[in-house]
Amino acid sequence: MVAQIQRPTFSSSRSYDMEIEGLVQVFTCPHRNFFTSVMSQAIRLAGQGTSVLVVQFLKGGIGQGYDRPMQLAQNLDWVRCDLPRCIDTPEVDEFERRSIIDLWQYMQNVVYQNRYDLVVLDELSVAMNFNLISQAEVLEFLRKRPRHIDVILTGPDVPDGILDVADQITELRRSHQP
Incomplete structure (x- = not known):
């Protein structure tokens, strides 16, 4: 059974603005970790009808680039970099760097197109700490995203500038x- 939330309609001529502002949530720990609670939240919300995008910036190895997303449930798209390995060091070659930047650009484009209500950016802090994506770019994305979209960022050593704008x-x- 799938539950779906619908905006109520009123017979009155009054306009009710029921737009809810999305949250920026950060999940962090001292070491790289798979955040099971974040993934279970994403799967639960997708099952309830919320459109969800999970982006894993540093995971590779399974031929799952943004042009070949994995669909979990009806409303959850899961994408990774199209890389032959998982990135675990700041030393990357030009192909790997380009793949991460392409995924970053893809993610921004689909968010600005309003295709998702929840976006999970897994290990984004590691990509920032490896100087693959700048903190300024992330802050600009968070500022420009449609206001109703929830964003979850995960990873160790989240920069203070990101923590400063987080709601949770x-x-x-x-x-x-x-």
Whole structure:
């Protein structure tokens, strides 16, 4: 069963502006981590009818570029860089750098076209820390996005400038050492 939220209609001649401003959420931890709670939130919302885009900037290896998105549920598109490997170091070749920049441009274009209501930018902080995408570009994107779109950014060492504009910051940490 799929639940779908619809905007109520009123018989009155009054106009009701029910537009809700989207949130910028940051999920961070001291190390690179797969944020299961973020993915489960994205899948749950897609199942309820919300259009969701998940972008993994540094994951590769499965031939899943932005021109071949994986669809999970009816409303969730999942894209990665079209790379033969996962990026785990700032040393990338020109093909890898271009692939990440192309994915960044693709993501911005579809967001500005209003195709999604939730956008998850996985490991974006790592891409910024590797100097593959600048903090200024990310801040400009967050400022220019359609106001109703929720954006979730994940990764370790999120720059302070991004944290300053976040509506919610969730920091995961260990409560004990193994």
